Amino acid sequence: MNLNMNFAEVRQVTERKAGQRSTREWQALDAAHHFHPFSDAAALNAQGSRVITHADGVYLWDSDGNKIFDAMSGLWCVNIGYGREELAEAAYRQMRELPFYNTFFKTTHPPVVELSALLAEIAPDGFNHVFYTNSGSEGNDTVIRMVRHYWASLGQPQKKTIISRVNGYHGSTIGGASLGGMTYMHEQGDLPIPGIAHIEQPYWYANGGDLTPEEYGLKAARELEKKILELGVENVAAFIGEPVQGAGGIIIPPSTYWPEIQRICDQYGILLIADEVICGFGRTGHWFGSQYYGIRPHLMTIAKGLSSGYQPIGGVLVHDTVAKVIAESGDFNHGFTYSGHPVACAVAAENLRILKNERIIDKMREDVMPYAHQLWHNAFDDHPLVDDVRTLGFFFAVTLVEDKARRQRFANGGELALRCRDICFQNNLVMRATGDSMISAPPLTMSRAEAREFVGLAKKCLDQLARELGRL
Structure with missing residues (x-):
């Protein structure tokens, strides 16, 4: 393929290649060799993708x-x-220059540095550090490790429990699925893992009864306070939630919910984690869902819109209050081969520039x-x-x-x-x-x-x- 072709020309080539096989042939090969995520393989293969x-x-x-x-x-x-051809061109340029190198062993590379600086510019005040992953699921696994390491570094290793919500979604890895509140996921794999607790989701239409949305928002938020006191504040590390629950059904919390969650986290001194995998990078009409609701999180999980899906990349944005402790606590023994992959970083940076420059x-x-x-x-x-x-x-x-x-x-x-x-x-x-x-x-x-x-x-x-x- 001529790498200087424009999008329309690339599409024509793609159409010709697709035309080399019939739909039935693609479906047969897919059924023979490809396991799809979250699917009944037998039913899907009988119907055809x-x-x-x-x-x-x-x-x-x-x-x-x-x-x-x-x-x-x-x-x-x-x-x-x-x-968007700009993202394809960014990937091509980076693949020619440095297709891969890791960020282990005291090394870095320009794309990961530039993306990190750009994220610090875009993120709310105080978010000046990022840890890279390949997905939101890996980001939420990283959050578990980072939060527990943070408290252990402060001499409180017993603060391990992270509180999440029923019907929340935080990924499909063992850690992410445990944080999530999807019972059908917990039923496979003996989940959740220890140290994860769940409270009611803020879904007024289903659970509010005769309460007004505002009354119910306070009631749902105060389930967090009850759970903290039940578990013992000395054992609770953090609360995690999506600003708007996405995979749970676009559950939009009442206006009173997040301010009360913020008050409770502040009062009891536990970390607040915003899962911005879906809400982040404009979905709510603001760069982050946290900004829409006025939340002040300590950690934000990001992915999806970070690269507009053009490359697999995610991460955890870390507030200075947490970053300082992590930086001063010796080795953080966690990471991935592709953390900060140069091609993914180059594409993500171009994506953010487009979002920003084109308003x-x-x-x-x-x-x-x-x-x-x-x-x-x-x-x-x-x-x-x-x-x-x-x-x-x-x-x-x-x-x-x-x-x-x-x-x-x-x-x-x-x-x-x-x-x-x-x-x-x-x-x-x-x-x-x-x-x-x-x-x-x-x-x-x-x-x-x-x-x-x-x-x-x-x-x-x-x-x-x-x-x-x-x-x-």
């Missing part, structure tokens, strides 16, 4: 030529949209975001099949309900959501089913016209499900 061949902007194309609106940004990743987050927040929110609410606030219609930044979600007046959900809501997801795919829209919610998180570059297309497709699909259920 959809083969995605190329992408541009907010769109994907499959091997049958279908143009698909990707309202999930891949997996919450592709914040700047597909097809993508500001433009999204000031223009398309409020417009898309209004479209979403106009489409679904009075829809007969859904309730709990929610928007924040470029998060969009609805919950399938049987009786809106009583907030009564379907007994088989999860099955209905999966049916809705399939309807979406049949209509060339990627949305995600999570429990009984339908959720989406499109690229931050989505235009007004694309927002109209997205919401129109989403309504078409939910209308189709409603007709199947006799609700329209």
Whole structure:
């Protein structure tokens, strides 16, 4: 392949290569050799995977030529949209100059230094250090190690327990899955590991009862205080949470929740960890979800939007208060072969420059975001099949309900959501089913016209499900 080709030319080559095999041939090879994440292999292989061949902007194309609106940004990743040649060029330049070297053994390299400095510039005040990983899961594993090392270095090695939330998601490694509150993940692998505790999630629609959202936000936050006192403050190291729960169903906490969590962490002197893997790099309309809620964390896990998914890279942003202790405590015996991979760092740095220089987050927040929110609410606030219609930044979600007046959900809501997801795919829209919610998180570059297309497709699909259920 000619490395000087532009994106359109590269896409043509990709199409020709894909054309060398039929969709059925790709599917057969996939079934024969590829285990997919979070999948029933037998069921998937019987049905056949959809083969995605190329992408541009907010769109994907499959091997049958279908143009698909990707309202999930891949997996919450592709914040700047597909097809940005600058990132491909950054990877190519770096591969020619230094394709790999590690950051062990007293060495560094320009891409990791430049990215670290850029992150310190973008991050909230006091976040001047970063530890690199390859994913958010590895980042949250690193958090466990770092938090326990921090307290041991201060002479309090018994402070090991990290408190998380039911239905939170912090990755699929043993440590990350333990921090997460997904019971179906805990059932495989005898999880969680010791030293992890969970409290109620701040989901007013499901758990709030007769309380107002503000009252329930305080109640849910104070579950943390109860758990700290139950475990003993001398044993509790930290609390971790996503500013907005993503994989749990786009759970947007009441306005009172995070200020009370902050008060409790401050009062009892435990570390506050913000999992920014999904919220970070513009998803909430701010660089970080912590900034949206006014949280003052000690550690922030990052990934996904860090490179817009163009390269696998993650990390932990470390506040100066923690970094000073870690730096003065001798060896921190943790790391990965690809920590700070030069190509991934070069691509991530270019991605951040694009976000910053093109004011993508500001433009999204000031223009398309409020417009898309209004479209979403106009489409679904009075829809007969859904309730709990929610928007924040470029998060969009609805919950399938049987009786809106009583907030009564379907007994088989999860099955209905999966049916809705399939309807979406049949209509060339990627949305995600999570429990009984339908959720989406499109690229931050989505235009007004694309927002109209997205919401129109989403309504078409939910209308189709409603007709199947006799609700329209």
